[in-house]
Amino acid sequence: MKSSARNPAVLAHHKQLLKRDAHLRQFGCDLQAGIAFVLKQALPLENPVLEIGTGKGRFLVKLAQHVPDITTVDISPEEQEYARLNARYFRVEDRIKFVLQDAARLPWPDRSFGAVVTMNAMHHIREFEPVLEEMLRVVRPGGKLVLADFSPRGFQNMARAHRAEGKTHLREPHLFRDLQKFLRKRGLAIRLGKGCHEEVLVARFPTA
Numbered sequence: 001m002k003s004s005a006r007n008p009a010v011l012a013h014h015k016q017l018l019k020r021d022a023h024l025r026q027f028g029c030d031l032q033a034g035i036a037f038v039l040k041q042a043l044p045l046e047n048p049v050l051e052i053g054t055g056k057g058r059f060l061v062k063l064a065q066h067v068p069d070i071t072t073v074d075i076s077p078e079e080q081e082y083a084r085l086n087a088r089y090f091r092v093e094d095r096i097k098f099v100l101q102d103a104a105r106l107p108w109p110d111r112s113f114g115a116v117v118t119m120n121a122m123h124h125i126r127e128f129e130p131v132l133e134e135m136l137r138v139v140r141p142g143g144k145l146v147l148a149d150f151s152p153r154g155f156q157n158m159a160r161a162h163r164a165e166g167k168t169h170l171r172e173p174h175l176f177r178d179l180q181k182f183l184r185k186r187g188l189a190i191r192l193g194k195g196c197h198e199e200v201l202v203a204r205f206p207t208a
């Protein structure tokens, strides 16, 4: 049975996310401020939009308040279940298709999306080249690619927040500038936005 936005499981999950965000803020990581910054750089976006790396759906639910047709992919069923509850809380679930898939092998034909976006996921992906190749392949002419990840300060703050819990914030060795280099080699015109929490790269595709 489909649970409502006020179902106890949905509410408990939402409370848990708020608690996590409050912990992170103590160390200077303001995920919601980061999302607001990324959205400002990214919008407007043409439907349908593909998101890479659903995670807990923090970015997804805010994006869905602006975009009515989003597909989001992740390799983790647990993360997508979490994100689904988050989407239900914000009453945007009917705007989102959840797909379990490795982003290095997207199942859609070339030029299927008006925009492909990702936030705070690229640093989790060891081999970023095949994923970027796929992202480029599925954007249609005139569309946009938006890559966002933590700024150097953002990474430092996340590392401190994790250390305080006896954990490590996992991060693959490549840097945001390696992604820029890869896209510039493809001749794409890139606009960069540098915020306190996030760095954002927006590439526009020429119309055919």
Ligand SMILES: C[S@@+](CC[C@H](N)C(=O)[O-])C[C@H]1O[C@@H](n2cnc3c(N)ncnc32)[C@H](O)[C@@H]1O
Pocket (backbone or CB within 6 Å): 052, 053, 054, 055, 056, 057, 058, 059, 060, 073, 074, 075, 076, 079, 101, 102, 103, 104, 118, 119, 120, 121, 124, 125
């Ligand atoms: C930190 S989370 C993303 C956060 C999310 N975008 C947000 O703003 O709430 C990173 C996600 O990337 C996913 N991921 C890692 N490698 C992936 C791959 N090859 N394909 C798809 N998703 C992947 C992980 O499972 C994880 O859920």
